[in-house]
Amino acid sequence: MQADKNIKNLFDGFENEFRKGDWSAIESKVLDNNRRYLLSKSKFMIGAAFGMVACIALGLVHFGTTTFNDKQQVEVTESNVALNTPLEESKTQIFSVSDILAAEEPSKTEELSTTNSVLHTGNSLDIKKQELIVLNEEAFIPINEKLNPQLPKFTMHKTTYCLGEKLEFISDSKSTESLSFNWNNKRMTLDEFKQFRLSSAGNTAFEVLENGKIIQQVNVICQAPMARIGYKKNYDIDNPYVQFSAMNSLNSADYEWYIDGESIASADEFEYTFASKGMYSVKMVVRSSAGCKDSSVKSVRILRAYNLMATTVYNPEVGKWLPLGLKKEGVSFRLRIIDQAGKTVFTSIDLNNEWDGSTAENMKVSNGDLFYWVAQVTDVNGKINEYGNSLLINSELE
Amino acid sequence: MERFINVQISEIIKGCKDRDARSQKELYNRFFGLMMAICYRYCSCRQDAEDIVQDGFIKVFDKIDSFDGNGSFEGWLKRVFVNMALDKIRKQKMQFLSINEGDNEDYLMRSAEQEEMEENELLISIGRENLVKAIQNLTPMYRAVFNLFVIEGFTHAEVAEILEVSEGTSKSNLFKAKKKLRKDIKKLLEAKYAS
Numbered sequence: 001m002q003a004d005k006n007i008k009n010l011f012d013g014f015e016n017e018f019r020k021g022d023w024s025a026i027e028s029k030v031l032d033n034n035r036r037y038l039l040s041k042s043k044f045m046i047g048a049a050f051g052m053v054a055c056i057a058l059g060l061v062h063f064g065t066t067t068f069n070d071k072q073q074v075e076v077t078e079s080n081v082a083l084n085t086p087l088e089e090s091k092t093q094i095f096s097v098s099d100i101l102a103a104e105e106p107s108k109t110e111e112l113s114t115t116n117s118v119l120h121t122g123n124s125l126d127i128k129k130q131e132l133i134v135l136n137e138e139a140f141i142p143i144n145e146k147l148n149p150q151l152p153k154f155t156m157h158k159t160t161y162c163l164g165e166k167l168e169f170i171s172d173s174k175s176t177e178s179l180s181f182n183w184n185n186k187r188m189t190l191d192e193f194k195q196f197r198l199s200s201a202g203n204t205a206f207e208v209l210e211n212g213k214i215i216q217q218v219n220v221i222c223q224a225p226m227a228r229i230g231y232k233k234n235y236d237i238d239n240p241y242v243q244f245s246a247m248n249s250l251n252s253a254d255y256e257w258y259i260d261g262e263s264i265a266s267a268d269e270f271e272y273t274f275a276s277k278g279m280y281s282v283k284m285v286v287r288s289s290a291g292c293k294d295s296s297v298k299s300v301r302i303l304r305a306y307n308l309m310a311t312t313v314y315n316p317e318v319g320k321w322l323p324l325g326l327k328k329e330g331v332s333f334r335l336r337i338i339d340q341a342g343k344t345v346f347t348s349i350d351l352n353n354e355w356d357g358s359t360a361e362n363m364k365v366s367n368g369d370l371f372y373w374v375a376q377v378t379d380v381n382g383k384i385n386e387y388g389n390s391l392l393i394n395s396e397l398e
Numbered sequence: 399m400e401r402f403i404n405v406q407i408s409e410i411i412k413g414c415k416d417r418d419a420r421s422q423k424e425l426y427n428r429f430f431g432l433m434m435a436i437c438y439r440y441c442s443c444r445q446d447a448e449d450i451v452q453d454g455f456i457k458v459f460d461k462i463d464s465f466d467g468n469g470s471f472e473g474w475l476k477r478v479f480v481n482m483a484l485d486k487i488r489k490q491k492m493q494f495l496s497i498n499e500g501d502n503e504d505y506l507m508r509s510a511e512q513e514e515m516e517e518n519e520l521l522i523s524i525g526r527e528n529l530v531k532a533i534q535n536l537t538p539m540y541r542a543v544f545n546l547f548v549i550e551g552f553t554h555a556e557v558a559e560i561l562e563v564s565e566g567t568s569k570s571n572l573f574k575a576k577k578k579l580r581k582d583i584k585k586l587l588e589a590k591y592a593s
Contacts, residue, residue, distance in 0.1 A: 004547075004548045007529070007548050007549065008548060008549050008551070010526050010529060011435070011439070011526070011549055014435040014438075014526065014530075015431035015432040015434065015435040017431075017435070018430065018431040018434040018435060018438075019431075020427055020430055020431070021426060021427070021430035021434070021448075021451065021452075021455075023423050023426055023427070025452055026426075026452050026455060026456055027419075027423075029456055030419065030422055030455075030456060030459055031419060033417075033456065033459065033460055034417035034419065034422075034459075037417050037460075038417055166427075
């Protein structure tokens with residue numbers, strides 16, 4: 001039903017009327033659920049890993065006595081201890097590791113000695129100790145610091161927003177309590193700022209303060225496109241159409257037009273010929289450069305559809321005959337003229353091929369003869385419509 | 399720091415499956431409006447809709463592993479939220495379901511064309527905001543049938559299955575829903591022109 005379709009269309013873009021949700025209302029519940037999920041998953045993983053380790057251990061017990069060299073196993077163990085032990089405790093372990101290195105890998109020891117000889121003088125063993133400790137210190141830089149360099153205190157996630165959207169930003173967790181914001185001569189706490197929504201289009205500036213001191217100025221843009229459909233009717237018999245335009249829309253960069261749910265055009269204006277009478281739903285969706293969306297729907301009632309205006313009386317002696325409406329640009333057609341016996345006397349698919357009143361056998365029609373014409377027309381929208389009427393030959397017609 | 403600008407929905411879904419809170423928040427922000435718009439049509443007030451949406455997202459995050467990537471994610475999400483809204487209606491079913499199953503034939507005999515004309519006329523005049531108000535004034539069952547049939551596009555057979563009623567009940571509920579809508583919209587318009 002058309003009315004149902006119109007109602008459905010009316011609800012397209014309805015989501016724009018709702019502001020963003022309050023994530024904080026469900027955040028703790030979601031995080032709890034996440035924790036539970038990950039915990040149950042990790043328990044499963046630990047169980048699986050434990051099972052695997054147990055299997056491997058059993059395998060090692062079985063094969064170790066015959067396959068591995070005892071000394072090699074001890075060395076591996078010592079190395080692991082050194083890497084996982086706090087700095088002070090590890091020093092002694094390092095010596096033991098270096099002793100092993102010195103004893104078993106002369107090339108590495110030589111390399112260290114060469115480096116130290118350039119940098120230092122004195123006892124080579126002390127230098128070796130020092131170098132190893134330095135290397136070890138580097139190894140103990142907390143991994144988080146290595147991966148996450150110092151974050152700025154306050155960074156906007158993005159600078160362009162849609163109307164009603166909350167601001168997205170990242171703040172260094174250590175300084176959140178000391179952060180506040182100035183907007184429009186008003187001071188906001190961080191919590192207030194988190195809830196702040198842009199309520200008008202345009203540029204907005206905020207000052208970010210840390211411990212009451214301005215540390216940063218932030219500029220954001222709020223885009224609020226507004227869809228407004230404009231239209232103009234053209235009543236030409238040969239070329240009836242409606243011109244739809246988005247000229248009254250605001251802050252729009254992209255346009256999409258739909259007629260009865262079917263995508264029709266993506267320009268800011270287009271012409272459309274309605275091929276039949278009825279109610280149509282014309283919808284325009286506009287988007288700003290940042291993707292903010294608005295839509296508008298206009299219901300259009302077509303009382304007189306595009307049709308073929310054609311005379312019902314024709315005098316071959318005066319001129320040629322063709323329905324007027326076929327002269328519209330972009331229309332293709334197939335016209336047939338049929339006599340009362342049902343025989344086709346003339347066909348045409350060309351505007352220049354008009355009927356001159358002669359039949360297929362080159363016979364001329366007589367006064368009072370009655371014919372029928374049928375035209376299948378593919379309109380500018382690609383739809384095929386069929387038209388037809390009677391045509392009376394009247395030699396008295398001027 | 400992770401940025402979500404231009405991030406594909408598939409990546410957000412993957413993050414949600416890994417229980418990444420930022421992905422969950424992004425999913426929530428992206429779809430809140432749409433899901434509110436859906437739930438709002440099934441509820442009598444905004445607060446009820448918000449409650450359903452909040453619960454719905456918690457359910458989505460819990461059940462997101464069941465979305466296998468086949469088909470539209472938005473479609474899957476909509477089904478979850480429509481079902482959430484309908485669950486609430488099903489719980490109240492006995493309170494409002496008072497339909498005579500045999501009386502639908504008369505309604506169907508009336509001129510569909512005439513009704514369509516009337517509906518169209520009214521729709522042109524009323525606008526979305528008033529239509530939502532009118533839909534919210536319907537009883538929960540009328541509202542559910544109207545939403546499922548007219549807006550979600552289900553057939554009467556499907557509506558009947560979803561709401562666990564007969565197909566005839568679905569049809570007569572829809573008829574009555576539309577009748578009440580027309581009446582309410584006319585009243586609204588009269589009040590509007592009177593003022």
